[in-house]
Amino acid sequence: MNEIKIFSPATVANVACGFDVLGFCLDSVGDDMVIRKTAKKGIHIANIEGFDLPYEAELNVAGVSALAMYEAIDVDFGFEIEIYKNIKPGSGIGSSAASAVGSVFGMNELLGKPFNKTELTAFAIEGEALASKCEHADNLAPALFGGFTLVKSLSPLKILEIPTPNDLYATIVHPQIEIKTSESRALLPKEVPLSDAITQWANLGSLVHALHTNDYELIGNSLNDVIVEPYRSQLIPYFNEVKQAALKANALGVGISGSGPSIFTLCKGSETANKIKQAIQDVYSKTGIDFEIHVTKINTEGVKIIE
Amino acid sequence: MNEIKIFSPATVANVACGFDVLGFCLDSVGDDMVIRKTAKKGIHIANIEGFDLPYEAELNVAGVSALAMYEAIDVDFGFEIEIYKNIKPGSGIGSSAASAVGSVFGMNELLGKPFNKTELTAFAIEGEALASKCEHADNLAPALFGGFTLVKSLSPLKILEIPTPNDLYATIVHPQIEIKTSESRALLPKEVPLSDAITQWANLGSLVHALHTNDYELIGNSLNDVIVEPYRSQLIPYFNEVKQAALKANALGVGISGSGPSIFTLCKGSETANKIKQAIQDVYSKTGIDFEIHVTKINTEGVKIIE
The missing domain is CATH 3.30.70.890 (GHMP kinase, C-terminal domain)
Known part of the structure; x- marks a missing residue:
């Protein structure tokens, strides 16, 4: 598998009494992203649609989280990222988190899943930090795990999956x-x-x-x-x-x-x-x-x- | 049934991060109490052993919670309470709560259980307030319900039973x-x-x-x-x-x-x-x-x- 298309969902963080720790994941709102292996090494943003965001990987949330993961692996190829953004930046439903999560999730799939979801969250935190100027995982965790998540602590990073009632x-x-x-x-x-x-x-x-x-x-x-x-x-x-x-x-x-x-x-x-x-x-x-x-x-x- | 002997357990409140809301119930530490129907109306403390506590019902924690319940019922008899106290007052493991809970639990049994445990807690709060000078239920709730309890709110009184791992x-x-x-x-x-x-x-x-x-x-x-x-x-x-x-x-x-x-x-x-x-x-x-x-x-x- 050299190319993958993914859906990276919007999320709600700061769920009332769960300020700074509790979030949940949305179903019908989110970004599409394509992640592709390339012969050229490194991380490259190939296309962005929907909103005007930087193409330089180190200035792009999806790029920064991808770079964080890329530095942790040793491969002789690179990755290309296309972002089809539906979640408006600044809307408060985890626009940057969706980008940060999408790139690392897609890369992990193409690599055969060497990382678990908590490890993916840790990479994504670096991307999210570019957007929010601080490290937090309250949108990232529900985007990666789905359902309700409680970020018990950032250091060590401990994410709990809380059950979600069906209806x-x-x-x-x-x-x-x-x-x-x-x-x-x-x-x-x-x-x-x-x-x-x-x-x-x-x-x-x-x-x-x-x-x-x-x-x-x-x-x-x-x-x-x-x-x-x-x-x-x-x-x-x-x-x-x-x-x-x-x-x-x-x-x-x-x-x-x-x-x-x-x-x-x-x-x-x-x-x-x-x-x-x-x-x-x-x-x-x-x-x-x-x-x-x-x-x-x-x-x-x-x-x-x-x- | 005119007489009942009960075990009213010690409890731990303020369980670390659950300050003021979370408590749990102990198994082998607690008071024994005897509650007895009497022809004479009212609430009477008939015997206290273990520690020196007041016999006047309105000055005794078990008496005050009993009086609170007694005022809510309409009966032509009274209750006598014997207290065999093992939990040292002031020890921090719910000594007054055990007394407050024991009398109302015992009376409720003798009356055929007209009240549920949350209602019993509400009566016991009045007894506990005599000892602690404020209304709280964090020792009362685990003594009545057992296991771990979370007092979500006092007004309205809402007590949640949290599961207890077996071991x-x-x-x-x-x-x-x-x-x-x-x-x-x-x-x-x-x-x-x-x-x-x-x-x-x-x-x-x-x-x-x-x-x-x-x-x-x-x-x-x-x-x-x-x-x-x-x-x-x-x-x-x-x-x-x-x-x-x-x-x-x-x-x-x-x-x-x-x-x-x-x-x-x-x-x-x-x-x-x-x-x-x-x-x-x-x-x-x-x-x-x-x-x-x-x-x-x-x-x-x-x-x-x-x-």
């Missing part, structure tokens, strides 16, 4: 505004009340238990973020209106996807997911803000070969 | 010193670094997952408390020495039980639990401090009828 759907709205990462970060307090921290970890423990026990009601009761959302939601226009409308339409919970501006909602069943879509459309269509909405099952497979 | 044992040392609750509380910071809070909830999420998946190694890797232990361990002489000795003897993790002074360790198997006991004895026997050590399986049943 769990996400409706995600992306208001087409730009939030500067620096601004989003600056909003976060360095210290938080101990009482709020306790509430947050009670909710996260509860959410992990709920995912293990298929308890949709408890998933809903646990999806609260008392630490970050009060700050960051200020940057997302009509966040509270969307949240209220989605909850009224039977969303189990609502939160900021990544560092925004996308807002995720979770619910039971595709019918409810589509009702939530309608409810969110009703809110945003009155505001003059352009927006996109995705309705998707939780993707338990993660990045995958499509050809 | 999980605890070794607990009680150095016979007094820690004033007020001093122990005053040590806690009102605010904590967000980065530490994230580490704590990553560990708690991971611990809940590890308990669900019988992953002893991950239980060990998750049993870290970066928030409270650095403060409160200062009040417990030789805490760090005990911790190191226990870990060296293959403890999965070590932490402060409740607000101390007891120290709990968890491990796989009774043989290791006894080795840990020896290792802790070796530390404390050189210090001149009196101490007691308990080795116990995790009790998955909780409070129970013995006669």
Whole structure:
């Protein structure tokens, strides 16, 4: 096998009470990528469609993660990468993570899978760091493993696969505004009340238990973020209106996807997911803000070969 | 049935990363209590052995929780309570919780179980509040439900039963010193670094997952408390020495039980639990401090009828 086409999915990180550790994988939103062995050594970006991104491998997220893996292997050939990008950079649903994951996943397949998924995550972290200026794996882990993942620690890198209830759907709205990462970060307090921290970890423990026990009601009761959302939601226009409308339409919970501006909602069943879509459309269509909405099952497979 | 004898177990609360929410139940340490229907209405403490505690029901933890339940029922008889206390008050392994739980569990049995365990916890909270001057359920819940429990929230009261791996044992040392609750509380910071809070909830999420998946190694890797232990361990002489000795003897993790002074360790198997006991004895026997050590399986049943 000298060439492979893959689907690298969008993901939601910072899942409410699981800020900085919990993410999940989307099914119908993601990038396509082609990875190809070449006689020429090194990593080369051969084509990028969809968005304007750098072709220099060392300046491209997919290129940097590919280079990280390439340095760890000893081969007399190279790799060429084509990126067909559907996930808008800056949308808050893991655009850079999809790129970072796609290249290393594809290369690993062409090499006969010498690396496990945790090792692939470690390579992808280097690509992701180019985009986000810091090392984190909360979008990478769900893109690689699928389903819900908890990044227990970065050093050593320890990723846990949390079970995903069968009928769990996400409706995600992306208001087409730009939030500067620096601004989003600056909003976060360095210290938080101990009482709020306790509430947050009670909710996260509860959410992990709920995912293990298929308890949709408890998933809903646990999806609260008392630490970050009060700050960051200020940057997302009509966040509270969307949240209220989605909850009224039977969303189990609502939160900021990544560092925004996308807002995720979770619910039971595709019918409810589509009702939530309608409810969110009703809110945003009155505001003059352009927006996109995705309705998707939780993707338990993660990045995958499509050809 | 007019009389019942019960065993009300000791418990460990504040389980490392699960400060204020996670507890577990002990098997071989606990109080015996006799609850008896009486023609005379009201709640009466008929006998207390083991420790010097008040006989006035409204000043006694078991009495106050019993009164809370008694006010919620309409009967033409009363209850008499005998308390055979083995758990030393102030030891940090849920002495008051055992009393608070025992009376309401026993009365509920004699009444034909009109209340579920969460409702019993709510009554017991009132008794526990007499001892600890605040409402909390982190010792009550494991005493009533057995195993590991996560108190997701107090209002509404929501208690989750987390699975307990079969071969999980605890070794607990009680150095016979007094820690004033007020001093122990005053040590806690009102605010904590967000980065530490994230580490704590990553560990708690991971611990809940590890308990669900019988992953002893991950239980060990998750049993870290970066928030409270650095403060409160200062009040417990030789805490760090005990911790190191226990870990060296293959403890999965070590932490402060409740607000101390007891120290709990968890491990796989009774043989290791006894080795840990020896290792802790070796530390404390050189210090001149009196101490007691308990080795116990995790009790998955909780409070129970013995006669």
